[in-house]
Amino acid sequence: MRLFLLSLILLLTTGCSTQYVNQAVTGETFPSVSGQNLEQKSVNIPADFKGNFTLLLVGYKQNSQFDIDRWLIGLDMTATDVDVYEIPTIQGLFPRMFSTMIDNGMRKGIPKALWKGVITVYEDGDSIQAFTGNEKPNNARVLLLDKNGVIVYFYDAGFSVTALNELRSFLTR
Helix, strand or coil: CHHHHHHHHHHHHHCCCCCCCCCCCCCCECCCEEEEECCCCEEEECCCCCCCEEEEEEECCCCHHHHHHHHHHHHHHCCCCCEEEEEEECCCHHHHHCHHHHHHHHHHHCCHHHHHHEEEECCCHHHHHHHHCCCCCCCCEEEEEECCCEEEEEECCCCCHHHHHHHHHHHCC
16 A cells, blocks of 8 residues: 555656756746745736846756755845846646645745745746756756846856856846
8 A cells, every 4th residue: 555655646746747858048038927925925927027137046846946045145145136036836736736735835944034035836837847948957947037028148057156147247237
């Protein structure tokens, strides 16, 4: 019985995800998707972003948080002035069934002051992953959007100081 349950869990968690080849999306408009921040407010991406530039740090797996944290530290240490949102993006029906439990787990590990900037995308998770690709899912997808939702900078090869400086160059033009 245990083997059956373990097999079922593995099938549901791995069999429901689709692999997409990584894409070069610079110059394209970010797809219209919706999610909910950890304050439980609905957010439409990119329509609800009103700034000059908006930086999305998209993660497809829990392990991508390590890469996202390096980006956040780099942005903070360089005093980069941009609105930043973490976008945990989860595809498949199985994770949606446990979205409350997943979000509550994130709330336990993230200070309440930051909840507004963490927007979990479940229902549209597959469309974002298809848009950027999800090879090497531990790497964050770093997308700098202009005020119209057009991607002016995209990077998905893991944090590097060179990539951070390239991103910053778009913000100082």
